[in-house]
Amino acid sequence: MLPCARASPMSSLILRPKRIPVSTFPPSGAASFSLSPTRASYEKTIEHLKIGRHTRVIFQGFTGKQATANAKESIAWGTRILGGVRPGHDGEHLGLPVLPSVRAAKEHLKPDATGIYVAAHQAAAAIEEAIEAEIPLIVAVAEHIPLHDILRIHSMLNTQGKSRLVGANAPGIISAIGRCRIGFQPLPTFAPGHVGIVAKSGTLSYETVASVTRAGLGQSLCIGMGGDVIAGTNFVDALKVFEHDADTEGIILVGEIGGGAEEEAAEWIKEYRRRSRNPKPIAALVGGTLAPPGRVMGHAGAWIGPGENSADSKYRILQDAGAVMVDHPSQFGRVMKGLLAKSGPDVQEIQDSATASAASGPQRRSYHTSARRPRPASHTTPFQKRGLHLNATQAADLLSQHGITVSSKPDSTTEPSRLISLTVDRSARSPAFYVSPSTESKDTNARARLVPFSYHTGPTDRTIDTVLQHTQLSSAPANTVGAVVQLLRSLWSLYTSHEAVTLSTHVSLAPYSSKVPPSSPLHITNPSLIFDDAAFRSCNRHVDLHALRDTSAHAIDAAELAAERHGIVYIKLPGGGDNPGQDSNHNIGTLVNGAGLAMNTVDALSLPSAAGPAVAANFLDTGGKATAETVARSFELLLADARVAVIFVNIFGGLTLCDMIAQGVLLAFEQLRLDDKGVPVVVRLRGTREKEGQDVIAKSGKRVWAFDDFAEAVGKCKELARGRSAGGLVG
Incomplete structure (x- = not known):
């Protein structure tokens, strides 16, 4: 049974502002990077996204700690890393050549792609150097690159036809079939197969990949669009690749609030289904249903700008275009398996092509509901409160x-x-x-x-x-x-x-x-x-x-400001009174790594279930590199909200290690004396070192419920929250 339609009224859709085409290109010879007189030239670089065993890769920032660890993993997995760049230095690293510039690397190593592993303040210069050297594919993973640096980069990209950018603020791109990873995706989650995935959120893409792997389908190509305001590669670019990729039998799209990439994808899907006799099945998700108006939800680009649609509206637009919509990425494996069975491909053959070792056991049960909590319709959108x-x-x-x-x-x-x-x-x-x-x-x-x-x-x-x-x-x-x-x-x-x-x-x-x-x-x-x-x-x-920023209590919530000092994005969601069980069902404190996953966790908790009324009290993103100390500080923030009756820790490990998160939970128990406070904790750990993390929790003897299945974890959260709201403890 496939997920039912979301009860979102058509009146909630906002017609996006018409874009007036204007001649935007510099005169001939205006800049050394202007290689082509038309923006259409950048569209021709989409073909560079089709990576695989043939792809020759270099790293910029090759000798750095993150790049070194990543390169070792990727080489062992099968990626053809030829060497890398350290500005102004020659030499050797990991037995591979180190060259002083990207241009020198292009001349001597002839790469097809470069992975940029430098900090945000250096990333723009590194991307520009790769564009000037005409590297075909440039993958930028860094967060927090200044917007105007990115705008300048795109003014270069839009006037040339040699280089394609993936990112920034993206997990990268990976071919499971071709064993080519340019990014920091958790490799144990992937299995070679025939489902193409494109996502804004890194953590939601990992959840999606894991679901598809557990269903025995595996992946062909996974593209991280990234969560920045402007993406070098968008949904339509990825869809064009998947349409013509013989290895891709089904397509998954993971969106979120902010921008109009989802609506553009919907238009492409409608046109594709009109012109194709046997279109590949497409499933999709949109995160951010309960995002407060005007707030930035972790990702730099996750805010609803003027004239932009809400997550619910995007959901309906994609659904009307023919995409099969889900509410949580754990549903994708089951849904795609059913769609592929209906569309004609031999599902057994697809399953057989996925490596059994990558599967982490059968998918136990999907998170599914036939009823929804509708978001109030709105025809006006405030400007974002960002920066x-x-x-x-x-x-x-x-x-x-x-x-x-x-x-x-x-x-x-x-x-x-x-x-x-x-x-x-x-x-x-x-x-x-x-x-x-x-x-x-x-x-x-x-x-x-x-x-x-x-x-x-x-x-x-x-x-x-x-x-x-x-x-x-x-x-x-x-x-x-x-x-x-x-x-x-x-x-x-x-x-x-x-x-x-x-x-x-x-x-x-x-x-x-x-x-x-x-x-x-x-x-x-x-x-x-x-x-x-x-x-x-x-x-x-x-x-x-x-320095003009107003940090007084009337301008910014004290808890949000405190979170910011620790690199945490915390947003208290409005709803009801200040005490559990009084005037509010916003009584589940959420702690999540990754903005997209945090948004979707809030969304999923809002769905009605047999466990009774209980929804998220907050959005909290620990960031992609959460530590045990970050987790402990996050618990402090959650417990400061008197509405919180239970804490839900939902982690999918990529760069974040599940055992580190588990240690952070136990640190919070000790520092904050959670046993005395009587606030129960539900922990769901998936991804990198998940077994080790689950073992840490299991051996702790603390009042913690550990799950690997999302639906079971949500059910337990609601059961505990209902019990505490009724004045008792459930366990």
């Missing part, structure tokens, strides 16, 4: 420094207020003006348009003319048009000089009087300025600007 968000006074002061005067809203005017915003077009992989002739909430998004342009050239005259026309200002008096043009150019100057994510203003025309001409033809109000925190945290840029 540094200046208050109104700070925003007005900074705009003033760039020649933009913010005025108080006119008491009365017949002139409409327009929205003029400078943000990121994730699909075009470039900056864009997001503009609407109205700021009325009921039709701002419906009438809004994205006008993308090249980061390299900045907004051209054509870009500005398009903005003027869409905001219905092109026929305004000359001094008004001049003022709008100056506003657009000043916003762009501020955007680049201070590395902004989004700059937004409302603009209306000042009433004209021949007796008392206005000091300015424009009223500029409601400024909202958001700047990239990665530029500050990774590269220590804009120190003075980020």
Whole structure:
């Protein structure tokens, strides 16, 4: 039986803003990296994603600790690593050559791909060096690369046809059939087979892979799209590869909130199913159903921007396109097995091709429900609260420094207020003006348009003319048009000089009087300025600007600020009162490694079940490299919320080791005296060193329930939460 349709009303769908195509490319010879005059050239590099035994790989940052450990594993697995690069050094490492530059490595080793294993503050330069050396496939795994570094990289990629980027902030790309890994995926989870997987989230992709392996199907090619604001390779790119890949019989897509890649994939799926006689079956998941509006859910790109759809809406759009939707990745193995049986391939043959040693036993039972907790429909989406968000006074002061005067809203005017915003077009992989002739909430998004342009050239005259026309200002008096043009150019100057994510203003025309001409033809109000925190945290840029951050209690929750100091992303989910069993079912504290898995855990806990009402009290992502100390600090955060009746630790180990997490749980028990507090803990461990982690828990003698099956763990959480809410302990 396949999962039932999600009860999501069609009214919750938001029509994404129309993208106005604008000529965005630099003139010939504008930069040494401009190898092709059309953006379509980058599309031709999709073929480089088809890696396998033939793929010759180098590592940048080869001699570093992470790269060394990764290279040893990958070489032992079968990946053809030829050597690597350490800037300015020649030599040998792991018995392989070390060269001083990517260009030298290209000349001597003739690689097909490079894996970039350097810190975020060095990653952009490393990617640029690989592009200039024309390496066919570039895989960037680093998190927290500044947004404007990525925008600059894509202005290079969009004008050439030699190099393809996977990432950044991605687990990488891996061919299970071809034994080629460029990334940090947990190898024991993979088995050669015939299911292609593309995912935004690393941890959700590992869960998906494990489910497919346990079902005996195995994987052909797995592509990590990554969780950044802009991805070098998106869902449609991966789908094009899977369509023509003879090794791929079924396709899985794992999405989440943020951007429109899922909707673009849905359009591609509809067209594919129309033109193909026997289309390959496609299953999908979208994380972030319960993400609070305007919040960044761990991944840099996991926020719902203006005009973007919620997770529920994306779910419905993909479902309507023909994808079979699931609620948790543990369902994928069973679902794909059923789809393949219906579509014609010999499932037994596919199962036989997967290595038995990679399977971790039969999938015991799937997490499935026929009823859903619907999310309230909304037609308006607030701008994201990401990075540094200046208050109104700070925003007005900074705009003033760039020649933009913010005025108080006119008491009365017949002139409409327009929205003029400078943000990121994730699909075009470039900056864009997001503009609407109205700021009325009921039709701002419906009438809004994205006008993308090249980061390299900045907004051209054509870009500005398009903005003027869409905001219905092109026929305004000359001094008004001049003022709008100056506003657009000043916003762009501020955007680049201070590395902004989004700059937004409302603009209306000042009433004209021949007796008392206005000091300015424009009223500029409601400024909202958001700047990239990665530029500050990774590269220590804009120190003075980020010193303006308001960390007072009214601006940011104290627990969230405390979490941040330990590298933890913690968001307290709203709902009900402050005590267990009083006015709220938000009584399960969640502790998860990985933003995508944390979002999906919150989603899954919201689904009704026989165990009774109990849902997540929070989103908590320990990060991809959680330590025992991080886990202990996470427990402190969870216990500070009086609503929490039970703690659910849900870990899928990639870089994070399950035994380390188990040790962190026991450390928390000792430091926080959990035995005395009587708060039960449910732990589910999968992935790297899962058996060792489960053994640590089993031998501890503590009040901990350990599971490897997600559905059983969720059921136990709800049972315990219901028991505590009723005033007792269940166990």
